[in-house]
Amino acid sequence: GAGVSQSPSNKVTEKGKDVELRCDPISGHTALYWYRQRLGQGLEFLIYFQGNSAPDKSGLPSDRFSAERTGESVSTLTIQRTQQEDSAVYLCASSVWGGNSPLHFGNGTRLTVT
Amino acid sequence: DAKTTQPNSMESNEEEPVHLPCNHSTISGTDYIHWYRQLPSQGPEYVIHGLTSNVNNRMASLAIAEDRKSSTLILHRATLRDAAVYYCILRDVGNEKLTFGTGTRLTIIP
Numbered sequence: 001g002a003g004v005s006q007s008p009s010n011k012v013t014e015k016g017k018d019v020e021l022r023c024d025p026i027s028g029h030t031a032l033y034w035y036r037q038r039l040g041q042g043l044e045f046l047i048y049f050q051g052n053s054a055p056d057k058s059g060l061p062s063d064r065f066s067a068e069r070t071g072e073s074v075s076t077l078t079i080q081r082t083q084q085e086d087s088a089v090y091l092c093a094s095s096v097w098g099g100n101s102p103l104h105f106g107n108g109t110r111l112t113v114t
Numbered sequence: 115d116a117k118t119t120q121p122n123s124m125e126s127n128e129e130e131p132v133h134l135p136c137n138h139s140t141i142s143g144t145d146y147i148h149w150y151r152q153l154p155s156q157g158p159e160y161v162i163h164g165l166t167s168n169v170n171n172r173m174a175s176l177a178i179a180e181d182r183k184s185s186t187l188i189l190h191r192a193t194l195r196d197a198a199v200y201y202c203i204l205r206d207v208g209n210e211k212l213t214f215g216t217g218t219r220l221t222i223i224p
Contacts, residue, residue, distance in 0.1 A: 004157075031210060042201070043158070043214040050210065091157050100146050100205065103212060105157030 002026065004106035006092050012112045013082055021077045021109045025094030032075050033093040033103060034067055043091065049075065050097060082113045118202045123219045132189040134218055136202030139183045144207045147178060149187050151198040152217070158201065161187065197222045 005024040013019050025032050034046040045059040049069045060066070064082075069075040079086055089110050093103040119137040126132040138147065148163040162169055162176045164185075169176040175188040189196055201217040 033211070035214075042216045043212075045211050045213065048210055056211070093157070097210075100148075100163060100207070102160035102163075103150075103158075105159070107155070107157050 004092055004094055004104050006090075006106035006109050008109060009107065010110045010112075012114060015084060015113055016081055018078065018080045019082055019111065021079075021090050021111070023075045023077070023092030023094075023106060025073070025075070025092070026104055028072075028096065029094035029104070030072050030097045031095045031101070032069055033095075034075070034077050035091045035093065036061075036088045037091060037108070038088045046077070046090075079111075082111075084113045087111055087113045118204060118215055120200070120202050120215065120218045122216070123221065125221045125223055126192050127223050128194060129191055132192045132196070132220065134187040134189075134200050134202075134220065135184065136186070137184045138202070138204055141182050141204055142206065145204040146207070147176065147182075147185050148203045148205050148212065149174070149176065150201045150203065150212075150214075151196075152201070153195075153198045158214070161200070163205075192220075192222050194222050194224065196220065 007022045030051045032049045035043040037043050047067045048056040064080045067077045089108040091108040093105040095101040095103045146163050146165050149161040150158040151161050152158045162171055162174050164176045177186045199217040199219050201214050203212050
């Protein structure tokens, strides 16, 4: 079946512009995660959505970062007034709810801020 | 979150078994041991997870020490496609987040 889909796959933007990244989770997956991966580094947790519960935003690095999810469908991650340090691969994952359900990751959006 | 320690890198010959170690001396009784791997230019991929008993699936085996303070991911016959960064992660039953470390970069020698 279809996996997690992210778009765009690559995005180049100028410093100071806003960007919006999209994630289409696997159908039926109630949990959705966003992570950031800087070049050569591990994954940093950003935000987690589970059903209609309040999202866990504890990993968002600043108030320039926000994310939304409508029900159990698409999620968008928005970065306002981008900075060069925002350059990274942004990865989305989804899973069925349950403590040990595997996360299924998309291939990410590579964001370059010039 | 309890922390894991992995070697930064390992090499293995193609078609031979690979044993990837992970230390987690501060593991709690409700922490599951999860392994993911990340191939170049892709998102991480789930490999296997376990609590106390050894686990096998089509991708790998997970051997867990009796005191649970360490574990080993076993690839029975490495191929070039197994070259990736392998992450060992502890996940509490009540915690939905996965906290990734820096993992082990596995290189397969043809």
